[in-house]
Amino acid sequence: MDELIGAFYTTAVWRNFKSFTAEVLKVSSVRSITDIRTTSFQMHGEVPMVTQAGNRDSFAMRLGQSLGRGVGRILRVERSAWGSLYRAGVPSALVFLMKWLTRALVIGGGAYYAALGLLYALSVAVFVAIIVGLLANPDFERAARGSQLVHSSNDERKAFVAELRDGLDGYGTYIGSQRID
Structure with missing residues (x-):
């Protein structure tokens, strides 16, 4: 049976190819096999295959997609955690309160650590500014050459x-x- 189906398929494909070739040869701009392939795509409304497929998405688009996938994962985990509490029999008002308290704590903790990081960066910038100011001061240069405490x-x-x-x-x-x- 498989051989019969294979023979039927091959015959049908061959008939389609012969009719297709006849249609292509009617087109006057055919000069080579490449033209036949391109013309066939144009006739059937398909897009020709490109050998050098590149990614046309911008960096911002790829970054947004990856961030969106990450947020989606976090929300799925969160939904499953709260769903397990619902299934365990915890009252919905308590689950709702726990959900928003947890979100507030996570956002507050993130803001706290972001502020600490900014304060650290600010303190480093202040120390660098003080050192640059001291090194640029002409009195400091004179004092560095010879200590005035000894004289x-x-x-x-x-x-x-x-x-x-x-x-x-x-x-x-x-x-x-x-x-x-």
């Missing part, structure tokens, strides 16, 4: 150096505030 101030150095100036006792040589000449 004494100008007033202390003048207390032990003899200098010629006009002081309280007139013009003369002074060490500190005492005239010595």
Whole structure:
């Protein structure tokens, strides 16, 4: 029986091919086998097969689809969890309250951890700004070259150096505030 069906199918296909070829040869623009294939697609309203099939979806579209699939999975798990509570005999008002409290806690926890992450990023940015500000300060550069904590101030150095100036006792040589000449 299978052989009879196979023979019938082969004969039917061959008859269709012969009639199809006759229709194609009537078209005047046929130049090669490729033209015959393209013409056949045009005649039957089909789209020709492309050897280089590319994905024409944008990145945003693929991202949205994957996020949608993820949210769908989460909602299916949630629906099955609440359904199991209904089947266990928990009152529907209690299940409804538990459902919304759980959603609020999850959203609140996510917002809390997002805020912590933003605060961490903000603190890192502030520390970087402080370091850049210190390194760009010319006084900091001078202090980095030589520590000013080790050296004494100008007033202390003048207390032990003899200098010629006009002081309280007139013009003369002074060490500190005492005239010595």
